[in-house]
Amino acid sequence: xxxxxxxxxxxxxxxxxxxxLKCEQHMGHRAMYWYKQKAKKPPELMFVYSxxxxxxxxxxxxxxxxxxPNSSLLNLHLHALQPEDSALYLCASSQAGxxxxxxxxxxxxxxxxx
Amino acid sequence: AQTVxxxxxxxxxxxxxxxxxxxxxxxxxxDYYLFWYKQPPSRQMILVIRQEAYKQQNATENRFSVxxxxxxxxxxxxxxDSQLGDAAMYFCAALRSSGTYKYIFGxxxxxxxxx
Numbered sequence: 001x002x003x004x005x006x007x008x009x010x011x012x013x014x015x016x017x018x019x020x021l022k023c024e025q026h027m028g029h030r031a032m033y034w035y036k037q038k039a040k041k042p043p044e045l046m047f048v049y050s051x052x053x054x055x056x057x058x059x060x061x062x063x064x065x066x067x068x069p070n071s072s073l074l075n076l077h078l079h080a081l082q083p084e085d086s087a088l089y090l091c092a093s094s095q096a097g098x099x100x101x102x103x104x105x106x107x108x109x110x111x112x113x114x
Numbered sequence: 115a116q117t118v119x120x121x122x123x124x125x126x127x128x129x130x131x132x133x134x135x136x137x138x139x140x141x142x143x144x145d146y147y148l149f150w151y152k153q154p155p156s157r158q159m160i161l162v163i164r165q166e167a168y169k170q171q172n173a174t175e176n177r178f179s180v181x182x183x184x185x186x187x188x189x190x191x192x193x194x195d196s197q198l199g200d201a202a203m204y205f206c207a208a209l210r211s212s213g214t215y216k217y218i219f220g221x222x223x224x225x226x227x228x229x
């Protein structure tokens with residue numbers, strides 16, 4: 001069973017649309033991550049939240065807007081995306097406050113921009 | 115800056131045989147953590163094994179073990195008795211211990227298991 005749940009699993013949107021990706025975990029993890037992954041490539045870090053505060057933003061374009069409304073939820077708001085933004089978007093979580101903790105990944109949302 | 119290198123884009127192994135996937139890393143940190151993750155096609159990425167750099171003993175998880183050579187900055191993964199379900203993309207990753215959540219991933223090795 002996937003302990004990190006991502007919805008939707010697939011999303012097709014036009015370049016002018018606004019949509020959101022959702023990620024939820026109930027493992028008590030206080031670090032949550034968004035990654036972008038292209039086919040046959042490693043995940044690229046986008047954002048990290050620790051204790052519900054944005055701690056890392058890897059210079060991601062402003063058309064991607066993260067939000068962490070509580071310790072279990074992580075959203076990624078999308079607006080005016082480009083075709084090159086088509087990718088698998090992975091959410092992950094890990095324990096915070098303890099060194100070297102592994103990440104738990106969701107199944108991802110496969111995003112296609114028309 | 116940390117870097118992680120996986121020099122084998124693709125590997126093949128016969129079912130029931132043993133295969134070793136290579137990973138090297140570069141860091142100026144004295145303390146860090148190393149991971150191997152497995153990502154089957156269209157499926158979730160999962161942790162295979164974790165190594166703490168300050169521990170000399172190589173980590174082992176059932177059929178999976180690592181050969182950690184700290185001086186050489188090498189962290190290879192050995193899969194024994196390979197099974198068809200081991201076919202996946204394998205990523206090596208490194209994490210500094212100094213209060214950061216930035217995991218550095220290698221480029222991955224695609225493992226094929228031949229029946």
